[in-house]
Amino acid sequence: MFSKTCEYAIKAVLYIATQSLNNTRVKIGDVAENTGSPEAFTAKILSTLTKHNMLHSLKGPYGGFEIEEKKMKQIKISEIVYAIDGDAIYNGCGLGLDKCNALKPCPMHDKFVKIRSELKKMLETTTIHELATKIKTGKSILIR
Secondary structure, eight states: OOOHHHHHHHHHHHHHHHHHTTTOOBOHHHHHHHHTOOHHHHHHHHHHHHHTTSSEEEOSTTOEEEOOHHHHHHOBHHHHHHHHHTTGGGSSOTTOOTTOSSSSOOTTHHHHHHHHHHHHHHHHHOBHHHHHHHHHTTSSOOOO
């Protein structure tokens, strides 16, 4: 459903958020290790998310990545998806057909439109804080 890059980005943000709830900044290597993402790839993802003002980055020996709790409560998962993948998840054919549309639908078109709409609603109403809190309290897991 999400691109691999987007999966890594969501996991990275959630990991950083859980650590930020403990007032801890995290280094790229720590994020990579705890999300299963290659370190160089993680650096690129975190750079993109920092440019989109989702993460705060501090350089130096006491630096790292963090997210203010106030910001966690504002940022929706859809913003991460859009920063990494654009709106591709909301468009296109469920079967990958180029010419599928409302006038010439594939066999799954109508059902897929409904699912995509529900997915969009869920991503636009779910905050980083909501998911990070579930991880921190043990109600959810982030690491396989």
